[in-house]
Amino acid sequence: MSTGTLLELSHVSVTFDGFRAINDLSLSLAPGEMRAIVGPNGAGKTTMMDIITGKTRPDAGVVRFREHDLTKLDEPAIARMGIGRKFQKPTVFEELTVRDNLLLSLKGLRSPFALLFAKETAEEKARIDGLLGTIRLGREATRQAGGLSHGQKQWLEIGMLLGQEPDLLLVDEPVAGMTDAETMETADLLREINRTRSVVVVEHDMEFVRALDVKVTVLHEGSVLAEGELDQVSNDPRVIEVYLGR
Ligand SMILES: Nc1ncnc2c1ncn2[C@@H]1O[C@H](COP(=O)(O)OP(=O)(O)OP(=O)(O)O)[C@@H](O)[C@H]1O
Numbered sequence: 001m002s003t004g005t006l007l008e009l010s011h012v013s014v015t016f017d018g019f020r021a022i023n024d025l026s027l028s029l030a031p032g033e034m035r036a037i038v039g040p041n042g043a044g045k046t047t048m049m050d051i052i053t054g055k056t057r058p059d060a061g062v063v064r065f066r067e068h069d070l071t072k073l074d075e076p077a078i079a080r081m082g083i084g085r086k087f088q089k090p091t092v093f094e095e096l097t098v099r100d101n102l103l104l105s106l107k108g109l110r111s112p113f114a115l116l117f118a119k120e121t122a123e124e125k126a127r128i129d130g131l132l133g134t135i136r137l138g139r140e141a142t143r144q145a146g147g148l149s150h151g152q153k154q155w156l157e158i159g160m161l162l163g164q165e166p167d168l169l170l171v172d173e174p175v176a177g178m179t180d181a182e183t184m185e186t187a188d189l190l191r192e193i194n195r196t197r198s199v200v201v202v203e204h205d206m207e208f209v210r211a212l213d214v215k216v217t218v219l220h221e222g223s224v225l226a227e228g229e230l231d232q233v234s235n236d237p238r239v240i241e242v243y244l245g246r
Pocket residue numbers: 016017021039040041042043044045046047048
């Protein structure tokens with residue numbers, strides 16, 4: 001791996017039943033970078049995330065995270081290596097409080113049995129309080145997660161991912177279904193997270209992508225169509241034709 005690269009996909013291809021969903025895709029992410037991935041439906045964004053996390057095996061190409069070849073590892077091994085993924089739909093424990101959801105997520109923690117019967121340690125309390133602040137849910141700590149708004153559930157799930165202390169966060173369409181205010185708050189939240197962690201975020205909402213203010217990669221038919229500042233790629237006639245102009 002070249003110095004200065006955290007994640008690198010090199011000439012990656014995947015074919016499903018004869019259809020090339022990912023076609024000679026190359027992309028690299030620097031340590032500490034946040035990257036936005038956009039592109040039309042079917043461009044291969046989710047499949048790319050599936051390849052990074054080990055859910056889908058590429059037919060060809062190399063996927064490196066630091067010095068590791070991810071194509072040789074399974075999903076749990078990749079997660080332990082420090083890659084966390086947030087799917088589009090929130091999956092929090094609805095019956096538990098916000099606080100207990102976070103407690104359960106903490107890395108290196110007790111079993112669920114101990115969660116019920118042991119008192120939270122001072123270290124755990126400090127970590128949870130820190131997470132509650134980050135995800136803007138300090139006031140909701142003792143509420144059942146099931147009663148949160150859709151946007152708040154998304155933030156809680158991001159907090160649960162942070163509890164695992166990943167170095168790289170993959171976030172799939174985080175603002176779908178959010179209010180405008182929640183969308184802008186989520187951009188701020190990801191920017192804060194990006195101070196200490198690398199982030200790849202797939203999103204269709206261009207206002208949100210603008211607020212992130214990061215390099216953008218446009219995928220189309222399984223490979224990179226354009227890459228650069230948002231203003232630059234959104235003025236690219238090829239991007240307008242296949243994505244923005246529709
Ligand atoms: N398991 C699979 N079997 C067959 N085809 C698949 C499979 N997964 C994805 N595809 C196809 O691969 C292509 C890329 O899909 P993918 O979901 O990665 O696109 P996407 O960019 O995430 O789209 P969207 O914006 O709609 O989420 C699509 O044509 C899809 O139908």
